[in-house]
Amino acid sequence: MYKFVGKNIREVADKLSPAMLSHLLKQKCDDLKALLHKIRAIVPSTTRERIDDFINLIDAKRHAMSSAIQEFVQPVRTVLKVMAKRLDDQAWHVQTYQTNRGWIAPISEVGSAKLINGSPPKWVKKQSGPMTHPPLNMDDHAVKSLMKEHPKHPALQKWIVDTFSKHKGGMRAGEIKGPAKLYRVVDPSNEGAGIFWMTEAEYKAIKNRDEWRSRFAVKPEWNQNGWVVEYEVKAGENLPVWRGPAASQELKEGTDYYLEGGGEQIVFFPGSRDEMVQAMPRVDRKTGQTLKDRDGNADRRVEYTDMTGETAPVKLRVRITEPNIKGPVETGWGATDFTLQEAQRILLTAPSAL
Template sequence: MNQELQNAMAFYEPAPQDAYPGVEGKCLWLWEVLQGDFHESPTTAQTVTGTLIFMIPLVDQIGDVRDLVANCRKINKDTDDTWAWVALILTLIGLFPTLGSLAKGCVKVVIFQVRRDIFKATAVMSKVEAPVIDKAVSSLKRYLDDPKVRRFLAAMKIHNPFLYLAGKLDDVKSRLTIKGLLEKFDELMQVTRQLFDSVITFGPEALRGRVERLWTVLVSVRNKADEGMAKTLRPAQDCLDQIINRLRVEGDNAYRARLGNNNHVLGNRENAELELIQRKKPDWVDEVDDPSYPALKNFPSKALESIAEGWPDISATSKSPVRNKFNTFDESMRAAEVSPGERLYRVVEPGAKSFDNGGFWIRKVEFQRLTSKSEWRRNFAVWKSWNENGEYLVYTVPPGQPLKVWEGRAATQKFESMDTYKLEGGREQILLDPNNLKPGFTSPRKSTGWGYDDGTGNPDLDPLKPYLGLPDLTHNWYE
């Protein structure tokens, strides 16, 4: 069997070991791969969303055949299922050559998520709901944040991929016809038949009947496709409109002027974090009504005296970078000093979002107590969308006057858009005025050793993960 084909199949399912040796075993392997249901396995989802799939020989083609098989099986069960036909139309849209290789890859990432959620829907839908589009765009953001994709975008001089992709999809939508969709259907049927023939010719004899029965299902759906797609083209176009409009919104928002570099998750990190929590609640998140360490609702009047004596102004009326940050403490907040020579530790993530001279720090004793990222998130109440972690630095208070700071227990933090999710807090944190820090007394960044994600290295387990490869460890000082 062709080595390129074997390599492509390996992206979807591991090769069989001993049960079916030789060519027959490889053909059985191909048969199992082609019957996959929209790349549901984690290894495949990781590949589809984290690789330039359209540049790997045959990987993309096998994925198209798998999707066609899944679509046709769904339609065959109920030919009146509007959304099954919409899913098929979305699959075929991803084959249009007018998109170009980059847009084609991006479209498939979006369509993959939309189509999968359509298939999983249990209630009768009148339209594709907004959360479905949200998840699809989150998948696209992770794809666009892959270093390989970034380099490709830079080489093509595409500075705003969201608007670029919206334009490409708008062009496809304006040209979308039943005739054009059927042509793509027929082209994909030819590829499918070739792969099926390989299974029949070189695979176990027992597979012949199963292959032909599946081919009969595909042909049956194709024979009904003229009528089926004519009835559902409008809902498919409406779905495309939703995707295009959302991409334009992302394009308008994601690339506004920012300080520092652009190494960040594109778009709304909070949505991606909520997706992670709802998929499988992490051990650092609690579902409680009453916070363990209630946040201060008002700036304590007694603290005004300390501000007058030189402590950072963290009140709601302050003009400092830490304005209104008193609500990150519970009632234990107090004015404190850090003596010259003492070391403070700050946990950061790479890129423009985490500055070395930020406001939040912890004492050495607190840092040395930490044993995991999960413990840090829970006890210092830090959501992923605020700080992905991965690196830390040390600030040594210079000779002279002590550093005036606010110190106290980290308040319980609720998730902004979902009150039931909370981070407990409770460990001692320090808040200072970044303007009081001196770059020369800051150590190089070091790796925490906890990694840059909260999954297992699999983007499907951590949809927010923005960093791949070696630690950045690059200073990022806000002036």
């Protein structure tokens, strides 16, 4: 029902134009005037005078209203588009909650910083000097040279390289020889077929969510966790990967905490991407224009309000299409770092300065 109503409202908004409304206004005014002319022929003369005055008033007001339509159509279209987007998003909210037990919502970067400042969890460290595992910081020339040396390995971008630490030998080319299994922790907004993984030994050594978030420096706004997928490297297969220690990650400016990192992360690209939700495009609430994503396409993220009241737009996963990936299955760690009750208590007792 949410989707049906939202779709119809969006269609009305797309059709709405000054020309169309002016035409409809003229049509309805003409219908009213035709009815009044019919009545005029059968009423007393004193009433005919009032009808004539009313017809003249209709003509005068119609021209004024036609001029006003030019000014007010765009705000009306914007309101309708925003309403349609909210209804469509609500449909996806309901569906996601039904299929992902315990998941509340994504959390925004600002919201995460508020809660961490108010009540620092176990998985953050106070930043009083250099971070434990500083990033690699390899320049573009070095990245290109490394890819040239290992043409069969996944293509690298600087932001990927920066997720590795320069400690413990830094990032290096490697191979995962089958039979073997790799693991990736996800929530409903993450692709199962993403690029960051861990070995079976690393995954089995993790006892809880705190250890996972700390060792692999996964910010809350990136991944709320709760589920895990398994990638199978079959016997006889050799999977080219990049591997090395995860770099420490600074949290949002305004906090003096960071995620330590140091766990061995594996980077590779599974053969096929996940099917993602094609939600109604996001809308600029001032202009009504469709917002664009980083690739210049319509931004089809679903908007949530996180537990701190901040807006948190995310993509949602429909299904994993890669045949070598099994899952997702629950980790048993829970699906959020803070419960709603904990968040409310933190915000009330220790309000953030952000």
